[in-house]
Amino acid sequence: MTHANVEIGSAGGRRLANTGLYAIYAVAVLFTLFPILAVVMLSMKQPSEVFSWPPTFLPATLNLDTYIYVLTETTIGRMLWNSVFLTACSTAGCIAISAPAAYAFSRLKFRAQKPLLLILLVYQMISSMVIALPLYRYFEALGLLDSHMGVILVYITVEIPFTVWLLKGFFDAIPPSLDEAARIDGASRLQVLRIVILPLAKPGLAAALIFNVIAGWSQFIIPFILIQRAEMLPISIGVLNFAPGQTEGEITIPYLAAASIIAMLPALTMFVLLQRYIVQALTGGAVKG
Amino acid sequence: MTSTSSSAWARVQDSPWFWLLPAGLFLLVFYTWPLLDVVRLSFTNASLVAPDYDYTFDSYRRVLRDPSTLRTLKVTFLFAGGSVILKLVLGMALALAIDAGVKRGLHGIVLVRTSVLAAWVIPGVVVGVLWKILLSTSSHGLLNYWIQAAFGNSVGFLTDPDIALSTAILANVWRGVAFTMILLYAGLQRIPPELYEAARVDGAGAIARFRFVTLPTLAPVIFIALVLITIGGINTFDLIMALTEGGPARATEVVGLRVYQQVFQFMNLGRGAALAVLLLAVNLLMTLIYLRLLRINRKTD
CATH class of the missing domain: 1.10.3720.10 (MetI-like)
Known part of the structure; x- marks a missing residue:
């Protein structure tokens, strides 16, 4: 209980609590956005890159060829x-x-x-x-x-x-x-x-x-x-x-x-x-x- | 327009049925009627392709005796139950964190809220496809590559019957945790600050305040969220269809998928309808609980 009082009272404690909150936010945003971003990156890879090992998060080049193909040819x-x-x-x-x-x-x-x-x-x-x-x-x-x-x-x-x-x-x-x-x-x-x-x-x-x-x-x-x-x-x-x-x-x-x-x-x-x-x-x- | 006709027109507008007619017609034709018809069909041996059928209890008898019905129900409740627990715990943590952040004037709250809610806007099929791509054991499966690098072997998120249901729950939680968070956050805003003050004066720490002030005051909202998430979980179809199609080895086959299979793959409309009535019964039961909770809520308000 004194612990909690310290948390509210001292400036250092408050900064610690704020850091903790920011950490939670970071995890939440990462958890939500990672799958979307990973698939966005994958969508910009060349078909040949998909076979390369190890897989990378970022595509070799940023290009929108797949999008153009998907929108015009399918x-x-x-x-x-x-x-x-x-x-x-x-x-x-x-x-x-x-x-x-x-x-x-x-x-x-x-x-x-x-x-x-x-x-x-x-x-x-x-x-x-x-x-x-x-x-x-x-x-x-x-x-x-x-x-x-x-x-x-x-x-x-x-x-x-x-x-x-x-x-x-x-x-x-x-x-x-x-x-x-x-x-x-x-x-x-x-x-x-x-x-x-x-x-x-x-x-x-x-x-x-x-x-x-x-x-x-x-x-x-x-x-x-x-x-x-x-x-x-x-x-x-x-x-x-x-x-x-x-x-x-x-x-x-x-x-x-x-x-x-x-x-x-x-x-x-x-x-x-x-x-x-x-x-x-x-x-x-x-x-x- | 003469005054008599305009007053007649005004009288028509005083009747509720004038206003309810369009919505009522839609609901009667496309909802109530099919609902009654599915109950009727469940007492037949109708097939999707043959026009003739007889009335019988056989569809129910077969559905209830079929061991896969029990398995499907178990999978459905595990899926809904797992989703409920995780969504409530994570949703509560997020709601508390955002609430605390707002009170402390921290930055970036809107960004957090927006990104978490974004997942909730994405169509269920697309959520299924996203996670299917992400968790693949093929060469493009990024997560499995990292897991393999760290622990030495990959995980069959979608191929191992013991893990697939957990994977489906994970994807469902990813999609829906924001909804729970918003419900709980709204509930938190309605707790009178004096309650916290009083607890603080009594020397209660953060955990004690959560245990003795937040949880009991929030209980009605938590229960309502629980029922809503459970119904959502039980009715899930699109996400699982895209993620696993009910596999592997039927490990993720929820009721909706089984109804679809019975009717549109085995053409067995009678048995599909019986299963659908089972689903309907569960839906109605959950709604009844929901209504009961709403009434308790209103009394305590």
Whole structure:
């Protein structure tokens, strides 16, 4: 106990504790970034370097040949576009559909309110694998397998529960007196949502946007089961068995590495740019539920 | 627009169903209906390719008698359990370290937080591929080369059935520890500083304060994180598919993979559905526990 007091008291002790904290930070950052950096380095190696022993962390030369090859000579470019399309459409659709529902849960009183919110919470916990089995049958019967439209509808559905909860939390934080003032001035509820609530809930919309983009970009089970034609696949599935052209075995490794980096880059960039909204949403709402 | 029609329009907007209709339709058609249908299918001997089937308990009987079901469940719970313990311990350490750093005004906190969270944004498949490349025993496997240089022999992270599950847990922890950290960090912010002051006055050291103030106050948040991570672990599919495909020797075959195999490789829809219902039951059970915890939380707030 005296030990702890010394730690707080003396300047030397404080410096020691700070050094300890910095050491923890260094380990955490290294643990996180090392795998990414190692694969970035590998992606810049020439195929021949992969066979050289001992393996090195850094490539012999920094070049982007593998990236150029992967983007121009393989289907990755096409898959990247598919991912962008699926993610953009499902994100826009999900927010457009979830915002009115969140409004009802936040501003209206009705008997089914609590049970419905609970059902949303339950749906959020269920593996997509469970619903993907019957969906495969329906889509096959309807000729919707391999259609982006069908997949987008399912993406939207699985993201609705979380998005509604998230937006409801942000709507709840807006004082209802503001809507009432607008209602007295003759605004309808739709106008209130558009003119009062949505502009004030911009951080919430930003959080919903990021979460939907990240989730859409990472979707795996649904496209894995509902899409089979290679040219329709999103990149999250494209990297799974990525092997360019006629290459085989070891030679594919730098290309696979490049494809993985390409696959994570869009979501990563978006996250770094908008991360404060994620942290805000996670620290504000997720625990309170 | 006449005043009567506009007032009718306003009345429509007073109804909750007006607002809930689009979301409700999506959930009914693409979620509730398939959910009920998978339960129905689990009581059939349906195949993915043949159109006709009969109703039977046979799928359940076979699934429950199959020793590989038990093994799959064991693998799933070991995977989820291992992930939970490591994520909680490491997430707690990180949350405390960041909390302490913020209070001491240390530099670089945002950098730490951002880089740890970055792993959480990467698609699960890509996480699997990253670690597969990194831990390979082939000539490009950097980590194994270093291990070999230091200890004399390489480790079959992905090829040794006794180690592969631990490898999968490691990759999963790498991906998800940031989420736990953020949850716990948020919880730490809500502990009243007076509690720490009082403990300090009573002569409690750092460890005693953690043991008698932080842990008990944070307990509800810890339990909620525990349930959320467990559900995430049980539902994992993409990461393992990319990392090991369930191997070697099925050492990493979690429930999701087994469902997929039954249906899309053996075309056995009935048995796959029965397994999926098993997964669903576990999901529902965990959600029930989660809800119970939320209610306790709200009462103590």
